[in-house]
Amino acid sequence: MSDTAAKTYPPSDAMAKGAHVNAETYTRMYEASVSDPDGFWREQGERVDWIKPFTQVKDVDYTLGNVHINWYADGELNVSANCIDRHLETRGDQTAIIWEPDSPDDEAKHITYKELHANTCKMANTLRDLGVGKGDRVILYLPMIPEAAYAMLACARIGAIHSIVFAGFSPDALAARINGSEAKIVITADEAPRGGRNTALKTNADQALLHCKDTVKCLVVKRTGGQTTWVEGRDYDYNALAAEAATTCEPEVMNAEDPLFILYTSGSTGQPKGVVHTTGGYLVYAAMTHEISFDYHDGDVYWCTADVGWVTGHSYIVYGPLANGATTLMFEGVPTYPDASRFWQVCEKHKVNQFYTAPTALRALMGKGDDFVKSADLSSLKVLGTVGEPINPEAWKWYNEVIGGGRCPIVDTWWQTETGGHLMTPLPGAHAMKPGAAMKPFFGIKPVVLEPTSAEELKGDPAEGVLCITDSWPGQMRTIWGDHERFEKTYFSDYPGYYFTGDGCKRDADGDYWITGRVDDVINVSGHRMGTAEVESALVAHGKVAEAAVVGYPHDIKGQGIYCYVTLMGGEEPSEELRLELRNWVRTEIGPIASPDLIQWAPGLPKTRSGKIMRRILRKIAEDDFGALGDTSTLAEPAVVDDLIENRMNRK
Ligand code: WT7
Secondary structure, rough: OOOOOOOOEEEOHHHHHHOOHHHHHHHHHHHHHHHHHHHHHHHHHHHHHOOEOOOEEEEEEEOOEEEOOEEEOOOEEEEHHOOOHHHHHHOOOOOEEEEEOOOOOOOOEEHHHHHHHHHHHHHHHHHHHHOOOOEEEEEOOOOOOOOHHHHHHHHHHOOEEEOHHHHHHHHHHHHHHHHHOOOOOOEEEEEEEEEEEEEHHHHHHHHHHOOOOOOOOEEOOOOOOOOOOOOOOOOOHHHHHHOOOOOOOOOOOOEEOOEEEEEEOOOOOOOOOEEEEEOOHHHHHHHHHHHHHOOOOOOOEEEEEEOOOHHHHHHHHHHHHOOOOOOOEEOOOOOOOOOOOOHHHHHHHOEEEEEEOOHHHHHHHHOOOHHHHHOOOOOOOOOEEOOOOOOOHHHHHHHHHHOOOOOOOOOEEEEEHHHHOOEEOOOHHHHHHHOOOEOOOOOEEEEEOOOOOOOOOOOOOOEEEEEEEEEEOOOOOOOOOOOOOHHHHHHOOOOOEEEEEEEEEEEEEOEEEEEEEEOOOOEEEEOOOHHHHHHHHHHOOOOOOEEEEEEEEEOOEEEEEOOOEEEEEOOOOOHHHHHHHHHHHHHHHHHHHOOOEEEEEOOOOOOOOOOOOHHHHHHHHHHHOOOEEEEEOOEEOOOHHHHHOOOOEEEE
16 A cells, blocks of 8 residues: 555645645755754744744753753743734634534534633633632633633633543543642533533533542533532632623733643553643644644634544644634534534535544544535535544545545644644645555654664665654653653653654655554554553453453444453353443543443453563454464463454454
8 A cells, every 4th residue: 555556646736836835845844944953943933922032942852861842942922812812903803713513503603813812811810810820730621612712722821731631531530630730720511512412511520529629629611501519619600700800811921831731641551641732832833733734824714623622622723723813613513413414514604624534533424425425515625634543545535535526635644642733744735645644744853764673763765663753843742741750751762862652654665654553552542542551440440350451453433442351350250231331330430432342251361471461462363363363382371362262252
């Protein structure tokens, strides 16, 4: 699939002509960005407005024991002023956010930059009145409603650090994040409508707060008006407070390296880690990639279907687009409600020009048939994007032909929570796309392919190995909240001198990049990252489970599914009831997104003589690939494997 003979899709002449970046400018700018990074990023730093201009550009060291990453470190700015205030004069009456509610029968909202300013200030003043100040942590546990954007920008305005917890996470997961970040306050809503069903967010928050310090406050936004319990002295009614709050609020002066947000994400070991992004470099990088990757032009309507609970929502619904003065669409619902035409109906209704979604959604919609698409007029679309996982060629072709009508370039953006913004993607006006390839590094990004065991840099083409990045870029994460040592160990110790991405990759004979998936114990379920260790620790926390091993396996819609091998405590018998119980158990421990797809009862797990579970073998069994089990001679009890293979049909 990665040979040069594969069909390529060059940009149309019109696209190449009108785009911010064409083939020639890409080559020239890329050269400049890697030969003189300081000069390049000094110039790009001008994308944002500085209260105090920076004089330093980059101060980075990847040496173990001394890892630090600083960009524009003596500059001062405010992110909210950059996303709102600086646009007021020129585009105060332009729509900043189009909000499309869960139900198409409810009215969409068009929020202008002026209104965004007033609403963000109200939220900021409310938070200040509740005692939140610079450096304090604020947890957001919200539906996809405009208040989520107001709350993010309000935190940025007063210098508080937000940490968004996806509304699909359980009370336990929420509590862990409130406690891990030592947050002062949780902002939530009464209920979250999604796909016609309401999730009781406030009830979840109530349960979480039972496990938190009793000083943690709770600010509740009204979404549905659904009944909630109320704890006097702890709970605050946002709508009542906002009605009284002033519509102006002086933005706090922030240093470029002050934290902007923490976002928890799964790793290959242990509990989720709090990825820290800072103020100046992050904003420059989010704004630049948003403009160039999607070829966003003034006046365009841009829609990213992600949730603000993920990094995609941070960089490409809120910060990047708003820094660019864009019109960004925020969708509360799901692709299949009321039916599988919803995405396309929304594209038609709001005349969307750039549309950005995940392969898992495309695969699910593709399966429902083309009639759902044909009912909508998609002629406004100019550029399509995908993110989160490799896209299979069938889904790519469907996206290109049925959604894009063969006219719209597809940007397959490869990046991570850690990277803040796109690191590799074809650019709409510059590159001949190959279905499934992340193609080319973004400006300033120097990818290398390393031989996994020797760490030798594979310089020729083609090459296949682990993907690392030489050097830094402004949007890079700075640390793990409260655990800098784990940061160094996770990203800079396996391949010294590089940032290790955790992904495998191929570079084809043309020098184009293809992401092959994670090389660590992280799996990618519907474009969401899940640590197998987290699911394992949830399972073994159940009283009837002695041991568990979790791996990913190929899943038609989700990309990867969650496959659990479970060893029960002595005296416990496998049963369908227990299977159901374990599934529900994991849903409560972590959230519905971690729900096991398959559970196989395993009387024993394959281990080395030193007791290490051999996941390589478990992965192969889950994939039904028994011919390739590899060397099993180091196993303590080789018979365990035969049993697992024999009983593999006992998986549900
Ligand atoms: C992992 C990061 C970045 C926002 C969404 C996920 C995989 C991401 C692609 C792509 C192939 C991709 C990688 C990466 N991934 N985008 N275009 N092609 N794989 O963020 O949860 O931090 O996950 O998602 O494996 O390491 P995340």
